[in-house]
Amino acid sequence: MNRFDFKPQFAKVSGRVGDMARDFAAPLQAAHLSPLSGMILAFLGATAIGSAAFAAYALLGPASVDDSAAVPDWTPPTLAVVDLDPPKPPSADVETLSRPIFTKGRRPSQKAAKTAISDAGPLTTAPTGLAVAAIVKNRKASQAFVVSLETPEGAWKKIGDTIDAWTISAIEVAEITLKNGGQTTKVKLYPDPQAQPAPDAFPPQQPPPIPVPPPVVLKPD
Numbered sequence: 307m308n309r310f311d312f313k314p315q316f317a318k319v320s321g322r323v324g325d326m327a328r329d330f331a332a333p334l335q336a337a338h339l340s341p342l343s344g345m346i347l348a349f350l351g352a353t354a355i356g357s358a359a360f361a362a363y364a365l366l367g368p369a370s371v372d373d374s375a376a377v378p379d380w381t382p383p384t385l386a387v388v389d390l391d392p393p394k395p396p397s398a399d400v401e402t403l404s405r406p407i408f409t410k411g412r413r414p415s416q417k418a419a420k421t422a423i424s425d426a427g428p429l430t431t432a433p434t435g436l437a438v439a440a441i442v443k444n445r446k447a448s449q450a451f452v453v454s455l456e457t458p459e460g461a462w463k464k465i466g467d468t469i470d471a472w473t474i475s476a477i478e479v480a481e482i483t484l485k486n487g488g489q490t491t492k493v494k495l496y497p498d499p500q501a502q503p504a505p506d507a508f509p510p511q512q513p514p515p516i517p518v519p520p521p522v523v524l525k526p527d
Contacts, residue, residue, distance in 0.1 A: 430491045432484070433469075433472060435458075436470065437452070438494065439452070441482070443479065447464065449463065450462070450463050450464075450482050451463075452493075472485065480494060481493060481494040
C-alpha cells in the first residue's frame, strides 16, 4: 500500500510562508519598525479600508437596484371644492340687528310686553277715599299710613292688613299694592303729575288735607 508523502508539500508551504514573511519584514526593516508595530499598522489600514467601503455603500447603494423602484408611488389626496351657500343668521341676530341695543327709542318687544301685563293681572281703580300719607320701610318690616273711609283719621297698616275689603299684598318705596280676589290695584304715595290747565280754565278743586300721621315705632324682632 502506497502512502502519500507530505514532507515535500510541507517544505514548499514553509518556503512560501518564509518568503511572505521576508517580503513583509523588508519594508518594516527599511522603516526601522518592529513586527508588532507593523501588525498594528496593518490592522488600522484594514479598518480604514472597511470603513470607507461601508460609507460608499451607504451613500451610493447597490449598483443593481433601480432608483425608480425606491420612490413610493403615492400622492396626497385632493380635497374637492364645493360651493356652499352663506349661512343664514339666526332669528335672535335678526331681531338684535333690527332693534339695536344702544338707541333711545328701543322698546321691549310686543310679545314680552303682553306677557308682563298678563302676569301682573288686571289692574282696577283704587277704592274711593283711599290715600297713602306715609311709608316706612325696614329690613324686616314695612308699614304704610293709610287714610280710608273706615279710618278717616288714618292708621298704620302692614302687609296682610285689610282696608275696605282690600288686602295689602306689597308695600314699596312709593306705593302699596292691594288685592281683592282677582282684582289688583296700586295706591301711590305721590300722585302722578297732571297736565297744566289752560289759562282760561278754572283751577281744579283741591282735595281735603290728609291728616299728619303719628310717629311709628318699629319693634325689633
